[in-house]
Amino acid sequence: MMKRFLSLLLLSVLVLGCFSACGSESERVLRVYNWQDYIDEGDDETPSVLDAWAEDYYARTGEKVRVQYDTFETNETMLNTLKTGKSQYDLVCPSDYVIQKMIAATENGTDDNLALEKFDYSKLENYTNYASPYIKQVFGENGFDGYAVGYMWGTVGIIYNPEYVDEEDTKSWEIMWNPKYQNRITLKDSVRDAYIPAMSAVYREQILALDGLGLSSAEYRKRLGDLMNSTASEDIDAAGEALKSMKDNIYGLEVDSGKTDIVAGKIHINQAWSGDAAYAIYEAEETAGVQLNFSVPEDGGSVWFDGWVMPKGADTELAHDLVNYLCAPEVAVRNMDYIGYTSIVAGDEVFDYVLESYSAEDGEHTVDLTYYFNGTLSEDYYSEDGKILVQTDEVGRMFSAQYPEESVALRGFIMRDFGNKNEEVLTMWAGFKSNNIAPEILIAIFSVIILGAVAVFLWFTKPKRDSARRRKEWLAKQK
Amino acid sequence: MSKIKFTRKWLALPYALFMILFVVIPLFLILAYAFTDAEGNFTFNNLLTFFGNGSSINTILVSFIIGVANTVICLLIGYPVAYFLAHRDMKMPAVMMLLFIMPMWINFVLRTAASRDLLFWIGINGGEYPYLATMIGMVYNYLPFVILPLYTTMTKLDYSQIEAASDLGARPRQTFTKVILPMTAPGIVSAATMVFMPTMSSFVISDVMGERKLSLIGNSIQLYFDQGLWHMGSIVAVVMLLLIAIGMFATKNVQKEDDVRGTML
């Protein structure tokens, strides 16, 4: 018995020993931290994009590299991992407002764990040549230049099932409160995304009034952004109230299940990032024969970007090489095809992919994508008046999820970091996440429980108290 | 040669060091985090923020109510099961007992997700009935923890006393309330402590079963921690610790069975 037990012990120690030994190979490792399902992971025949890059790098330099690839589900999880110094990474893929936070941390020296290295654009030939002019402009506007290189982008909107949902209703975020769709709606379990419908509810009138002011799109997105990103204390409170009143109308909050749940028919409306929408629309049609549509509400249209950053201490040489590789149009097409999100890269191959996927000879809509592809394509793609056009039937569906029309893209606001109001917003969020039960009811139930407990206690101790009393009486009599 | 005489008590040294380093010191760190701000200055602000907003009180009350409900339901189901299993008329009690423990060998998250999918299939979805679904998930997960200590207590019951009671003319209900119930009280208390506190502090079951629509103390700690508000998360953890301490104090006078998990094998 003892011998067998000891050998079992020894075995596990050996396995442990192997584990630490196996980990100590002296191979050059690039550590990448990316969103879940956010890159082409290959299949039985084709290697993943990362493996393909490692092979390519070996062919070019003769040096073997290995990619350690980890994933996260929310920006906050990722931030926490970095903040705690839990793990060290060379390349991370945060969203716009997080990039903003990290740049602030770098420049003010407030948090070493969030500080970034700078990119050298001369080593990013593909980015300089093929990144969409629209993306470059927005990155410049937001001060991301140097610190972040774009990866994917899109809008925040609503996937809906047109069989159950009126298209008219999807043009406003009010749909989240619409009792017609009670228990058929999901909201993202992320304070940053939930803030969009909430602030839209707070400022709906002012937002709709912006239309009549004759603003340029640059002015419009600035003014819209100021309203939607407001962190004045009374606005935070109002957003909290708005969300609370939404809670009983929605099915639930989700991190990643919305796109599968809507395909399965569990829900009919899902607040979604455009890339998930493209994925869900495709899946629904392929596997279930169900049509789904995508809409970006007009009262608070939001545009987002995810970009690569290099945390301080990263292997910048390898990181530059991989980022440049990911910016090659043919690689961008691979990723887009696999994950459904839209790469920030333009160029001939990407446009070919768009035509191949969405173009229809006698399509009823003609969409102008000049704003996005201009300057990255060879001459044959331009129409006579110098425009880049796609004729398609897919407007309002996958195509709009992948390439929003110019008006949507240019008027969409970008989420900003809450800055020093972060804690206040999160307290509001914690309030929303707590339970929608009136305090009076809670206190009533609580009192009943306490009374019940006291009653049980008294009942159990009654015999003891009785006998004590009798003994006292008896003693008194004896005296 | 070593001058210090080897005695057996020195064997506890590595154990003691480990426990101090990884159990005691971390708790003090939590305490320190709970009463400091981001710059490391001493402050009561976290505590004030915590009790200053209704959502924390709401979360604590709901956790308390769900904790009590789960404990009561588990006892109402588990007590008769344990009683019947321990009764002399039951055939193969050990095998039956093992059958009740077997589901615990399947991974806890897997079990919870399985019950969510099953409930959804039969129409009790977490979106429309978040509290009902969460309660079912809780009872499902904690029932074995109630049956085990109760069963252990009941197998030690002195049946001659029960027979004596009925021989002396006690009606079955009297026998139960005056004899059996008091004799099994320690088992009830230890079962209750195994269920009540873990229920209040769980967050996996409520997240998975309730479509993230309800919040217990565990969810609250997890939320603050996930959002990087460690000092707030720590103050909730300290409140939880206080509740545990109160619970331990309240039950300390009742002689308890060995830990349930200890009797599992």
Add this chain to the structure above:
Amino acid sequence: MKKATRIFARIFVWTMLVLMYAPILVLMVFSFTEADTIGVWNGFSFGLYPQLFQDEELVTVVLNTILVALASAAVSTVLGTMGAIGIHYSRRRMKAALEGVSQIPVMNAEIVTALSLTVLFVYFGIQFNFITLLIGHVVLTLPFVVLSINPKLQQMDPNIYEAALDLGARPSHALRRIILPQIMPGIFSGFLLSVTLSLDDYIITAFTRDTSFSTLSTYVYGATAKGALPPTLRALTTVIFVFALVLLIVINIRSHRKKEAAR
């Protein structure tokens, strides 16, 4: 029991058993069809089982889980055995203090334990890796090893050890030959208990692991956030269940035989 009560007792116990097993049984039944979700039957097929064993990620995850469980149980058993013996022979005040500290992780909420460990590691700037995860699991399981050895130590006859010393045995020798064999059943059940606790743990794992290291719990939790359980997990459930069942039967037959032999 009266006959009516007896029938009621049977029905009640079996109903509860069926309810307890319902979610697992449903998964197991639907592991023999390749439908996306439970409730849909796409014809009988063993297809999920080869898929399960070809899913490299899932296989790694299962191996990781077993590795953590064995390693942490091994460390806990060694530390805990030494600790239990040491505590048993400590003087009264020391004994009370150590026993009190042992109670903390048992009574504490798991999320508080997990949070406190994370805070500790971050405070001292320690990178999260396999060792931090291991420490987390040892904290979780160690007290239970001590708890399961304690009763055996109390049942032990203290005179045998003294006699061995009187007869000239070195203390270490006496420890190995006299004390250890007597508490071996406690050590063994402590080890098994540690393994079970570690296999089942989600919270401590989620907090103390390196992000690239997944165990079954964290993997399944990630999967639940994406919708219904993926089909391969249904096959995995069946495999785990059958494995546990066989293990239980073997253990029971052996202990039964031992009892017979003891008679």
